[in-house]
Amino acid sequence: MKDLLGLTGLGINLPITDPTWIFFLVLVIILFAPIIMGKLRIPHIIGMILAGVVVGEYGFNILERDSSFELFGKVGLLYIMFLAGLEMDMDDFKKNQTKGLVFGFWTFVIPMALGIVTSMWLLGYSLVTSVLLASMYASHTLIAYPIISRYGLARIRSVSITIGGTAVTVLLALAVLAVIGGMYKEETVGSLYWVLLVVKVLALGALIIIGMPRLCRWFFRKYDDSVMQFVFVLSMVFLGAGLMELVGMEGILGAFMAGLVINRYVPHVSPLMNRLEFVGNALFIPYFLIGVGMIIDVRCLFTEGEALKVAVVMTVVATISKWLAAWITQKSFKMRKSECSLIFGLSNAQAAATLAAVLIGHEIILPSGERLLNDDVLNGTVVMILFTCIISSVVTERAAKRIVAEEHDGETDTDKKKNDKxxxxxxxxxxxxxxxxxxxxxxxxxxxxxxxxxxxxxxxxxxxxxxxxxxxxxxxxxxxxxxxxxxxxxxxxxxxxxxxxxxxxxxxxxxxxxxxxxxLHRKTNILDSFFGTMTENLLSGTHRQVMIAKFLVPVNTLRRIVVAVPKQAEFEAGFSKWVVQMCRMGKILGCRVYFYATEQTLAYLKRIIDREGANTFSMYSVLEDWDDLLLLTGQMAYDHLFVIVSARKGSMSYQPSFDQLPGQISKYFSNNSLLMIYPDRWGDPEEIISFSEPRRAVGPTAYDTVINNLYKWFKKE
CATH class of the missing domain: 3.40.50.620 (HUPs)
Structure with missing residues (x-):
């Protein structure tokens, strides 16, 4: 079909080579594939892959897999791994890192063992070929990860375990690929080659983990332009991927590490995170999925008997081995069946490292003149990619729906009231x-x-x-x-x-x-108060929680939250609320929360954090006397947030020394970001009007002054 519309005189040849029409058709696929798949109740990802099959060389040959698909496809692949690291709940990941290592071990060992046995026994391949083929089963790509993001499950335990296991198994699979590939390289010289490879990978990993956070912190503090921040984050992703490729490993590892490193500087609910997810899910990731479909030759299943046999064996072994790894992980840690399904769904898809392995193995020529991985394996691999991606998408979609339903059913009426309020x-x-x-x-x-x-x-x-x-x-x-x-x-x-x-x-x-x-109010003259008349009138006129903030650095670059809590703060009406909010803030920003309070108050703090499942790295220290607040100056740095929990006059936790806070803050904490919290109190001032306490602006009285002076005098004594 050289001239599709020759009769009309338009002269449109297939495959289409004009960049304008190529991009238009890709956008049409990205637009309509989810709509059509949604009506058929099929995951959108499958629509992208199948569309690639239809328009590709082995379909109707409408589009050629040219350099644009290679470029955007690689960007999409790196983007998937980057988002997996960026959206990971680091607190949950640290708590479940042992589970992630265990899953990574099983999801590598089981496919390797089954792959070697079946390749040698059923397909009759050599040991080296069988090992490389088995490493392709062991690796997997998080093709279904966009489904997890869409359902808001990126931060649950099973996802963290799967992502951690993905990093382990991909690293080991790529190590197998590097070893086998190095065996047939002329420049390989004994054990020195492998020692240098390990040293380079470790040195690069240390450079990314140590150097990139400092660079991110400097940039985000210096530049607040949204476009510049977006471009900077993308440049860090491709820098990590490019450096990893320079040392002989796949770039997906570098992109994943960059996502982990940048994680704490891009809060999950932030404009920058929304832009990163939007661009990836709208363009780069669909481009990659369409490109994967374009390399799949479905016809080989019906024209070559050996290719069909290889494809069936590869697909069955890869699927069974990944299910066994997920099932063993579930039984080992007593997880729910829905979590097992989610782990299996995420880890079953084969694409990135699998493609790299089969293409490298196909290019290796043995001394006998045969290829290490022949054409049957190449065709079987692309068919395996198609079916594993379909299975992965369907299973992940169903598991995600089940988990969301379980979470909704498990949410108590009290929790719903809290959320609604x-x-x-x-x-x-x-x-x-x-x-x-x-x-x-x-x-x-x-x-x-x-x-x-x-x-x-x-x-x-x-x-x-x-x-x-x-x-x-x-x-x-x-x-x-x-x-x-x-x-x-x-x-x-x-x-x-x-x-x-x-x-x-x-x-x-x-x-x-x-x-x-x-x-925080800015003083306009020397007679003006620290908070200003407006703030004082606001505090006296409402019983709702009031937070007064001053930030010297961007919120996403804060490294620690230090919370000073007064004595008897646990008796205030809003005690639980602000405690959970501070833990939530520390969790999203990826920083520790240090609480300083009396022993009695600390006991209440720990109880609330455990009960509410705040799930943050909290530290507790005793602050016996509120006058010792100045001792915290040694604990504060420029990029720390100092949170002072205060109280209105007449509250249980109010202390006369609170009147000294403005002077202390101005003198000792002027170079720190500050947040003052006035928690909810009992009773609405709009509804409580009495002869003994008429409605007026609360200010220091002569009585308060005398009490404060006596308090200071006895304190000195």
């Missing part, structure tokens, strides 16, 4: 602090919380102007853009009120806000 409002005034406040809100809100954020800008009726109104609208628009980039909806509110504090309080009541986030 969380509603954040951000008061925006200074455009320089908006990004930090939004990013903090994204890290502390519940991941299943679907309620929109409320962004508020209040204009004082007594000091209104067109310039102030325009500035407020720009601030709200900027807030909406930042949150939308993280796939989070925001409702903006521009309000006119007699004073800013009352505007915030009234908006919070109207929208049933549970958490109010504001930036």
């Amino acid at each position: 969380e509603n954040f409002m951000i008061s925006v005034a200074n455009p320089e602090t908006i990004e930090g406040l939004v990013n903090m809100a994204l890290t502390i809100k519940h991941p299943k919380q679907k309620k929109e954020l409320v962004a508020l800008s209040v204009i004082n009726d007594n000091n209104t102007s067109e310039a102030k109104e325009m500035m407020s609208k720009r601030n709200l628009e900027k807030t909406s853009i930042i949150a939308s980039a993280a796939d989070t909806s925001v409702r903006t509110v521009l309000r006119y009120d007699m004073n800013i504090a009352q505007g915030i309080i009234h908006t919070a009541r109207e929208n049933d806000i549970t958490d109010i986030i504001i930036g």
Whole structure:
């Protein structure tokens, strides 16, 4: 079919070579394959692969697998491995690293053993050929990983175990490939070649693990442009992959390591993460899947009997061996059946390292003139890739649905009420602090919380102007853009009120806000207070949790969270809420949370963290006296977040020494990022009005001053 439309005079030849039409057809496949597959209840990934079969050389020959498919296909492959490392829950990974190693061991050993036996016994291949063929069964590619991301399961235990095992088995499989490939290289000189290979791989791994985090931390602090950050992260991915290829290993390992290293600098709920996932899932990964389908020759199954036999043996052995590895892992650690299915589904697909192994083995010519891996193995491999990808996608989709249903059924009514009750409002005034406040809100809100954020800008009726109104609208628009980039909806509110504090309080009541986030007040003159009149009036006018934040570094570059907790803080109404939120923030940012409190309060802290399953690396130290707060200056660094849990006057945990906090913070903690938390308290001030406590702005009284002086005098004594 040289001229498909010769009768019409358009002169469209097949395969199409014009870049414009190639890209258009690929986009059409990416657009319609999920729609068609969705109606048939088939995973979208299968649609991409089958579409590649149809339009490829062995189908209707509409598109040629040219350099564009090789380029974008390799980028997509590296992207899959990068996202697997980037989205991994590092806390869960560290806790389950032993399970991951065990699964990696079984998913390598079982396919190797079955592969060698069946290749020599059923197919009659030599030992070297059988070992290389078995290593192809041992490796696997996380083709179905986009399904996991779509269902929001990237951070569960079974996924972490599978990804950890993937790194182990791919590394060992590529080592087998390197050894066999090196046996037939002319430059291989005895054991020195292998020693140098191991040394280079270890040195490169150390360079990526040690050097790349420092480079990321420096860049993210210096540059906050979203495009620059996106390009920088991609450059780190391909730098890691390229360096790994330079030392003789596959680039997928370098991309995976880069994802692990950059993990803590790209929070799971952040604009940068959303951009990375969007670009990969919209273009690069589908391009790779279509390219995989284009190399599959289905006709060989019906034209060559030996190729059919090899394809059947390879597909059956690869599938059975991966299922056995997942089943043994499930029984070893008493996991659920749905977790076993998920592990098997993720680990069954063969593509990346398998393709590398078969192509390298096919190019090796033995002294007898035969190829190490003949044409039957090459054709059998591409058929195995097709069927294992289909099995992987179907099993993963079903297992993911089952796990989501189990989690939904296991969620108690109390948990659902907690999730539904969380509603954040951000008061925006200074455009320089908006990004930090939004990013903090994204890290502390519940991941299943679907309620929109409320962004508020209040204009004082007594000091209104067109310039102030325009500035407020720009601030709200900027807030909406930042949150939308993280796939989070925001409702903006521009309000006119007699004073800013009352505007915030009234908006919070109207929208049933549970958490109010504001930036730290900037002193305008020497007589101005540390928090400002607005903040003091806000604290006295609402019983909801108020968080006052100041960030000197981007939120994603924080390395530690230090929380100072006063005595009797456990008796406050909002104690559990802020504890879980701080642990949630540490989990998403990948940093430790250090709690300093009295022994009694620490016991409550540990109990809540264990009960709520906060799942973070928390450290506990005793802070006997609140006046010893200054001792924490030795524990703080520039990239640490200092969290001070305070209380309103009249609360159980309120102490007279709280009045000294502004001076202490200004003098000793001015070079640290700061977050002050005023937890929920019992009783709404709007509903509690009495003769003994009329509604007014809370300020220091003569009584308070006398008490403070007596307290200081006895303290000195």
